[in-house]
Amino acid sequence: MKCGVKFCGGCNPRYDRGAAFRQIKDDLSDIDFVHAEEGNPVDNLLVIGGCTACCASYEQYDVKGNVYKMWDKDHIENIKTKLKVTMED
Numbered sequence: 001m002k003c004g005v006k007f008c009g010g011c012n013p014r015y016d017r018g019a020a021f022r023q024i025k026d027d028l029s030d031i032d033f034v035h036a037e038e039g040n041p042v043d044n045l046l047v048i049g050g051c052t053a054c055c056a057s058y059e060q061y062d063v064k065g066n067v068y069k070m071w072d073k074d075h076i077e078n079i080k081t082k083l084k085v086t087m088e089d
Contacts, residue, residue, distance in 0.1 A: 001087050004036035004045045006058050013050030015073040021048055027080055031087060036061050044068065044086055046079065 007017055024046070025033050036045060041062040049056055049071035058067060066086060070079050 001043045002032045002034055003083065004042035004061060004063065005033050006036040006045060006047045006056050008049040008054065008056035010050055017048050017050055020073050020076055023076055024080055028083055031083060044083070
């Protein structure tokens with residue numbers, strides 16, 4: 001499964017978004033995480049926002065499945081669970 005990743009611009013981050021992504025990526029090594037790019041379809045998309053606004057745009061990407069949004073480090077386990085379930089489907 002290929003999962004695109006989109007980070008917000010980081011104007012008001014309330015946690016270390018890079019560390020959160022590394023934790024997700026390390027724990028889900030069977031998923032091919034790639035930088036989200038227009039014209040490059042992905043199975044799912046992970047949008048990593050730094051605050052509750054989670055305002056990063058993602059409508060420009062071709063996503064076949066689900067878009068998962070997170071804006072707090074407390075979302076890490078939930079995101080991992082959702083991605084695991086999606087991978088098994």
